[in-house]
Amino acid sequence: xxxxxxxxxxxxxxxxxxxxxxxxxxxxxxxxxxxxxxxxxxxxxxxxxxxxxxxxxxxxxxxxxxxxxxxxxxxxxxxxxxxxxxxxxxxxxxxxxxxxxxxxxxxxxxxxxxxxxxxxxxxxxxxxxxxxxxxxxxxxxxxxxxxxxxxxxxxxx
Numbered sequence: 001x002x003x004x005x006x007x008x009x010x011x012x013x014x015x016x017x018x019x020x021x022x023x024x025x026x027x028x029x030x031x032x033x034x035x036x037x038x039x040x041x042x043x044x045x046x047x048x049x050x051x052x053x054x055x056x057x058x059x060x061x062x063x064x065x066x067x068x069x070x071x072x073x074x075x076x077x078x079x080x081x082x083x084x085x086x087x088x089x090x091x092x093x094x095x096x097x098x099x100x101x102x103x104x105x106x107x108x109x110x111x112x113x114x115x116x117x118x119x120x121x122x123x124x125x126x127x128x129x130x131x132x133x134x135x136x137x138x139x140x141x142x143x144x145x146x147x148x149x150x151x152x153x154x155x156x157x
Contacts, residue, residue, distance in 0.1 A: 001053065001084065003091050006043040011036040014055055014074070021074050031057060031072050042068065044091045046075075046084045053079040056088035060099060068096045070106040089122055093156050102156055107149040110138045116150055124152035 011033045018028040035043065039059040046054035054075040061067040070092060075084045096104060106124070108115040110133040120126070129139040133148065142149035 001087065002047045003044050003087060004047070006036050006040050006045055006055065006057070008033070008037050008040070010045055010052070010055070013052055017052070017076070018074060021077060035059075035071065042092070042095060044088050046088055048079070052076070054084040054088055056085075056092055058092050060096075060101060061105075064103075066101055067103040067105055068092070068099075068101045070104060085118065086122070096156060104154045104156060106152050107142065108152070110134070110136055110148050110150050119152045122154070124154040127151040127153055 014036075015028055015031070015033075018031060019026055035057045039057065042059050043057045044055065045052055055073070056070060057072040058068055058070040061069055070089070073085060073088060093104065096102075104124075106119065108119065110116075113134075116126075116136060126137050127139075129137040129151065131138050131140050131148075136150055138148045139151055140148050142151070
């Protein structure tokens with residue numbers, strides 16, 4: 001497996017895959033082309049034999065100088081449980097250390113139990129929200145009405 005930074009042209013390859021990789025959930029609107037244009041140095045593609053097996057879209061916060069944010073991560077369902085997401089998160093962490101950033105943040109939906117478990121396994125802590133959903137602390141309406149989210153933070157050395 002090879003990991004590289006994203007290119008603008010990767011948008012045309014990844015965009016049609018997003019809803020498919022999320023089992024038909026309409027997720028592609030959450031990842032417009034601007035991420036592939038403006039965050040190339042902080043976003044990564046995993047490839048095997050020239051085919052995209054996963055991606056991570058992240059950026060460095062301009063408002064919080066010690067922080068980086070992972071916006072969107074996807075792994076081809078045929079390649080899940082093969083450490084692709086772990087490797088992408090590792091590459092993001094390496095980039096963060098080079099940029100002297102020490103905090104990674106990300107969010108997920110409270111219905112995405114796999115994502116919650118993955119982040120906790122990777123050492124992310126859940127930031128206490130204002131309500132519990134299935135025993136998980138959630139920030140109500142974080143992304144607008146009915147946009148409840150689980151917020152994560154991880155400090156890196």
